[in-house]
Amino acid sequence: MTLALRLEIISYQKESAAQPSSMELQGNTLSIGRDKSNDWCLADPDRILSKSHCRIEAQPQGFLLFDMSTNGVYLNQAPQPIGKGNSVKLSHGDRFRISDYDIKVSSEDSPVTDRSDDYEQAMSPPPPLVQANDASTDWHNLLTPSQVKPVEHAQSEVEMPVMTQTHYDAPDIGVSIPEDWSSQSETAAPPQLPESSMPVEPKQPTAAQPTSSQADLLSVFLSGAGLPNEQRLAVAPEQLMHELGSLFRCMTEGMIGVLAARGDIKGEFRLAQTMIKPTDNNPLKFSLNVEEAMLSLLAKRGEGYMNAQRAFEEAFDDLKAHQVAMLAGMQHALQSLLNTFDPQRIEQANPASGGMSKLLGQRKSAYWDNYILLYKTLCRDGEQDAQNLFGRDFAKAYEQQIKNQKQRG
Numbered sequence: 001m002t003l004a005l006r007l008e009i010i011s012y013q014k015e016s017a018a019q020p021s022s023m024e025l026q027g028n029t030l031s032i033g034r035d036k037s038n039d040w041c042l043a044d045p046d047r048i049l050s051k052s053h054c055r056i057e058a059q060p061q062g063f064l065l066f067d068m069s070t071n072g073v074y075l076n077q078a079p080q081p082i083g084k085g086n087s088v089k090l091s092h093g094d095r096f097r098i099s100d101y102d103i104k105v106s107s108e109d110s111p112v113t114d115r116s117d118d119y120e121q122a123m124s125p126p127p128p129l130v131q132a133n134d135a136s137t138d139w140h141n142l143l144t145p146s147q148v149k150p151v152e153h154a155q156s157e158v159e160m161p162v163m164t165q166t167h168y169d170a171p172d173i174g175v176s177i178p179e180d181w182s183s184q185s186e187t188a189a190p191p192q193l194p195e196s197s198m199p200v201e202p203k204q205p206t207a208a209q210p211t212s213s214q215a216d217l218l219s220v221f222l223s224g225a226g227l228p229n230e231q232r233l234a235v236a237p238e239q240l241m242h243e244l245g246s247l248f249r250c251m252t253e254g255m256i257g258v259l260a261a262r263g264d265i266k267g268e269f270r271l272a273q274t275m276i277k278p279t280d281n282n283p284l285k286f287s288l289n290v291e292e293a294m295l296s297l298l299a300k301r302g303e304g305y306m307n308a309q310r311a312f313e314e315a316f317d318d319l320k321a322h323q324v325a326m327l328a329g330m331q332h333a334l335q336s337l338l339n340t341f342d343p344q345r346i347e348q349a350n351p352a353s354g355g356m357s358k359l360l361g362q363r364k365s366a367y368w369d370n371y372i373l374l375y376k377t378l379c380r381d382g383e384q385d386a387q388n389l390f391g392r393d394f395a396k397a398y399e400q401q402i403k404n405q406k407q408r409g
Helices: 116-121 210-222 239-267 290-298 308-340 343-348 356-361 362-384 386-408
Strands: 002-009 022-024 030-034 056-060 062-067 087-090 095-098 101-110
Touching: 002 056, 210 239, 239 290, 239 308, 290 308, 308 356, 308 362
Parallel strands: none
Antiparallel strands: 002 022, 002 101, 030 056, 056 062, 062 087, 095 101
């Protein structure tokens, strides 16, 4: 008997081809991280995962999960991480989260064998239904005509036939399920009827009209958009859904790009970045690409992520706060720059000189007096009206940058 361990990604990344969606422990250890040297290398474009984030070891007391990360390993939705250098014992059914990966643990005492044997045993008939005295009964002979009894009378209850072969040739019944069966409507042509004296008149083609279910969907859409249900849209339902899908992708892709630009600015100034949490993460901030973000927004994937409305509301709030904070930061930075050239601060840096007037002499002292007057004027303008101090230059540079971006496409 061997203790088997299997890890499986159950978050949205399981659909991604960037890494295997599951991994089994092949030896005594299994390392996980963003570096390719790990046994299980996980895609991490935002570099939230550590190079070697965690490690699982098979020990006599069971499987131990070691946290070797900076951003933490969270076991079973715990609000606090395991802690770097600490370890916990894993059990069957446990889940742990690293970055935005949600991983399920499966372990059981079982021999490592070919699973196909279990499948064939499950598909073989149960012993009570097979009436054979000899354990070495030839299964093929049971189906020969000499062994099959003719049907005498219909039974009151339908008995399930005994499955004696796992492979057989299906009879040709002349029909097959079309590959595009899911796209056929319920109003498809009925099966051909026997010939009769009254010919069946062919259906005349009519213009496509919204069905009751389509009308209900349009009504729900209008209600969600805050529009009156009486509103009539001069567009086919299929075209409307296609346009909404394109719009959803455009909004998602654009929002991800804007949030990424915001993150670049924060990174340039060494500001704190948004970190992954055990719950309520925004898919617009923590997705490998736009496709995975859309899938997570359309179908909320567990407690780890927000739904679509909350995700976009938080993103817009963050962007509005970012705009205001940028202006406040610029004004404060300018004031700090002016304080650097404060005449009192310069004089205090040379206390032994008895003041700048004595240091420079009578002629150059006049220049110093002019500098003090200019400094006071700049500080007064900065406090009363930032527009007079740097607003015009800021507006000129702003408009030029917008023009350059539009020219680049």
